[in-house]
Amino acid sequence: MPDTITVAGVAVDTRHWIGGLRVASADAFTDHSPIDASVLGEIARGGPVEAEAAVAAARDAFPAWAATSRTERARLLHAIADGVEKRIEELAIVETTDNGALLRSHRRGVMPRVAHNFRFFADWLLRLDHEDFETRGYTNHVSWDPAGPCVLITPWNAPLMLATWKVAPALAAGNTVVLKPAEWSPLTASLLADIAAEAGLPAGVLNVVQGYGSEIGDALTSHPDVRRISFTGSVPTARRIAASAAANLTPLSLELGGKSPLLVFADADLDLAVDLAVEQYDNAGQVCLAGTRLLVEEPVAEEFTRRFVEKASALAQGDPRDEATDIGPTIHPRQLEKIDGFVQRAVAAGARAVIGGHRKDGQYYAPTLLTDVAQDSEIVQEEVFGPVLTLQTFAGEDEAVRLANDTCFGLAATVATGDRERAERVSARLVAGTVWINCFFVRDLQAPFGGSRQSGVGREGGTWSFDFYCDLKNTVTAPKGWNQDHG
Structure with missing residues (x-):
């Protein structure tokens, strides 16, 4: 050696x-x-x-x-x-x-x-x-x-x-x-x-x-x-x-680990919300803080999904040494197998892959968005640690907070809203070490993290x-x- x-x-x-x-x-x-x-x-x-x-x-x-x-x-x-x-x-x-x-x-x-x-x-x-x-x-x-x-x-x-x-x-x-x-x-x-x-x-x-x-x-x-x-x-x-x-x-x-929510309210800047959601694919989804559970208020869910699919589909996946690449590979064949196992079990249980849902050549997994997922399902409750997001809808603040807090995790949360008072109300009720409002992954070493x-x-x-x-x-x-x- x-x-x-x-x-x-x-x-x-x-x-x-x-x-x-x-x-x-x-x-x-x-x-x-x-x-x-x-x-x-x-x-x-x-x-x-x-x-x-x-x-x-x-x-x-x-x-x-x-x-x-x-x-x-x-x-x-x-x-x-x-x-x-x-x-x-x-x-x-x-x-x-x-x-x-x-x-x-x-x-x-x-x-x-x-x-x-x-x-x-x-x-x-x-x-x-x-x-x-x-x-x-x-x-x-x-x-x-x-x-x-x-x-x-x-x-x-x-x-x-x-x-x-x-x-x-x-x-x-x-x-x-x-x-x-x-x-x-x-x-x-x-x-x-x-x-x-x-x-x-x-x-x-x-x-x-x-x-x-x-x-x-x-x-x-x-x-x-x-x-x-x-x-x-x-x-x-x-x-x-x-x-x-x-x-x-x-x-x-x-x-x-984390299974962080990203809450999108109907009064949010929808373009900003979509940008925040697509950003969760950073590092091929291998980020503990990622808001992998998209929770979208019902009146804007259809439009949000349309814009999300359009933007996410434009991401370039490939060699991470290329300046044009947006998403690289997963770290290891075992991790790739784990990610695909989560997705295939979710689809078998009734989830729908709006985009992705499959492996690509080598150790690359297609950016995936799953809908029609149950709150108590494995794909919603357990950390995948890959480029896999789920999308659920909610009818109001109480349901949004209930869904957001309904896992065993509490690492982070992201809130997209145009209402400052709502942002304060909701963030106060979320169980998370870090809450981002209309932003993501802003970290200062002066702040407590955990x-x-x-x-x-x-x-x-x-x-x-x-x-x-x-x-x-x-x-x-x-x-x-x-x-x-x-x-």
Whole structure:
């Protein structure tokens, strides 16, 4: 197994990054490109041995990193951001080749956001403060103490952006990190290790291990030296992680699945509503926040559907490296099989495919819209994670809210309406961690992010991230009792 592979002209190390060194494994897994199923390389496949080594490296590096000043930590995070910005083109083409998302999106939005993740949390660290307050003359001082080694397990749909959404605040907080990227898209995590080392991050502060969750993930999440676990992924995997962490009472942050509604009221700007709905096909529907359940008020349902079909049918699906492409492939043959299974079972149960409803050549699935679906059906209740939307109608606000909230999820919701008061009423009643009104996917790192119900546990972003990645301490000082003769 070669130590380095070349992906789109970029050299990528296939080994783990542990304690500031590249570490090989006896076993490997094969990484394929979803664009054409070509083999990208054999990637080091870690297990309990590598997990133990990575946690030990993070544990050993923790005291010195925790004692590093806020100013120096922030400087190093900015240096990592500088490194990302110098390599945006390389990171973009490697990630597109590895996970199939649009190259134009990686160049213009995703990779610049990776750099911004580091800059934001570096700057937020320097302003992190809570004003002292008095209790009957006693002074209370709140501080954020580094917690210790953190295990961060990240998904395949936006690998580097979502990894750094966790890595940046964890490092800023003074913690050390073991990052385990998804095995379907591991390559940019390896490049991040190189960038961090070049920026001067001390050995052991950031460790990257690769492999299958069942082999290395369990060893990481059950380790008694791990002080925080953050995971983005599916509900079943989250349950296994929570069970694994329970023995040590390790705090968890879980950002899980979604089955988000997009509510279109009759008073909405219909062109805007259609644009928002078609946008849900972004990244071939492989977005946890996607509003996959279109709920449209009855008087405009027919016209909305007509305009939606016209616009969605014009989307160009193909090679994500082509600037003209709007929708790329699904990540993996197993995911493609899962998506098609959902659709075929829905059609067999009486749903109608207005557009799509079938596979295309390779790992591509046609953008699909299903109507005539029952509220309690699998296709309405369970996350598909592909380019598949359903459309239902409603008669008024109460029914809209009832349908919107009638799943086990609560990650996000989108509301299209021309009535400001209605927007306020409806958004207040929706069960969701994020509600967008007449917009979609506007995210600010200052805002709390996370889900309700089975969409997650906890919130991250701004001070909420530091609240999770730190041990909060309140120090209470008496107004007297000092020795005035101490010199």
